[in-house]
Amino acid sequence: MKRRTFIASAATASLFALVGPAVADKANPDKLRIALLPDENASTIIQNAQPLKLFLEKTLGKPVEIIVTTDYSSMIEAMRFGRIEVGYFGPFSYVLAKSKAPEIEPFAVGVEKGKPNYNSIMIANVDGPVKVLADVKGKPFAFGDQASTSSHLAPRAHLAKNGLIGEKDYKVVHLGKHDAVARAVAAGQIPAGALSEPIYRVLVETNKVDASKLKQIALSDPIPNYPMTVQGYLKPELKDAIKKAFLELKDPEILKLFRVERLAPATDKDYDVLRDMAKILSLDIAKLG
Template identity: 60%
Template sequence: MDRRRFLSAAAGLALVGATATPGHAAKPKTLRVALLPDENAAAIIQSAQPFKAYLEQALGRPVEIIVTTDYSSMIEAMRFHRIEVAYFGPLSYVLAKSKAPAIEPFAVGLSKGSPTYRSVIVALADGPVKTIGDIKGKTFGFGDDASTSSHLIPRAYLARHGLVASADYRFVHLGAHDAVARAVQGGQVQAGGLSKAIFDSLVAKGSIDGAKIKVLAESDPIPNYPMVMQGDLDSDLKMAIKKAFLDLKDREILKTFRADGFVTTGDSAYDILRETAKVLSLDLTKIKG
């Protein structure tokens, strides 16, 4: 990544980490758009440059791409109006909505024509974990505490198969999805959970050796990542932002979101996450964020 892009990424990280809340405007001169930190932040910033250019042209104003240090920082940035638009994971959106009720999900990515995606549980191909039952007594790697496909869903899957966190297996939170895959490949954890799309991407790029890691299980469909905006933005700007995403057809830009396109969504699409948390007796107010 060149120096200019590095400075842009660093500035974004500094912005959301600041304690002072910048003045909020219904028609901001620069639109701040946050992308979920589910992989390396520098790589996300770099790959998002074509998307930035597209959005600037569509909206007629500068766009700043931000990648926060973690999910919690992104939720707080949305809560305190340090960003106007954010690409949340399903669970991190639910957590953000609980703290900032006025925010609005307006578009969701399509994967192979469906507004859903899946989580996978992976293990070393030649390691001690051959089946889901073998995870008992082992160490499992989750991603961020507020991650859907790298925490909530794999944790629920294990619970449905009689494996309760802390009681039946140890676990660690490793942050980003790619960190989970690398920890499994490196033997730091015996199994882990992450987004299937991210896992497939890591294998395709050669970041992870597909011959060394096997998929033990795949989840049921999960509502895909929503695009979310501040609810008190100018109505014309809100319509323009939504239109820009719904009209987005460039395949290279869509790779930023691991999507084939966007369609309209709403808050009720994510009730399944709230229900899953209740089944696990997880208090969403106590999850980081």
């Protein structure tokens, strides 16, 4: 298996640190490693997560390391092999992780504007050849990571429901991150693409993409929001403390990291809709990630 590199808030931990003490007492580790989804620039995510780190260290009484993996697949593998204790997954990357590591437990989901769900937005360059969704036929279409919900699974399922099948009716192009999709479409490097609508709105509001170069061509069906997950093998008292810390979060600055107004309880069943999307696309979940 290809080794993947991890980007962390401090120097990269040694191999001994990853497989030594953590394994010796993995049910109650001395340090908690919390992974955040690499859907934007890693250094920006880590910087924005410092208030979360300080809050959790104070609340849980343990050192906390914020980790951003290089991609979705490496985060899934990190959870699978016990290299992180808590993971904030995208909806579909959670489903993939759960298929490989059945012991992980989703326990919280973000609520924004009163809803525990969001949409994928499909965008096109205003001066390009794609004016409406049907124009995607015969052209390249940009997605983010293969394991992304709103930048791959949901929009690809939406395209399929509209008679557009990837690699048959249009060329599938993966650019890795949501912001990379928006920038490539705005620059005219690719005529159309898809990403998370909340991320798109933030990119526009912060002038990280030029909204005048982009137009919306479709929205996906509602997608359950990102789940916060915890390793099932942690001692019950520690798991309960972690869950309580996140579910009782009130600080707007910290919640802004997750683009939500609060966190609500979540269960695995909430994500069956993603498994249904995978069936529409004839995707074998066990072979992905």
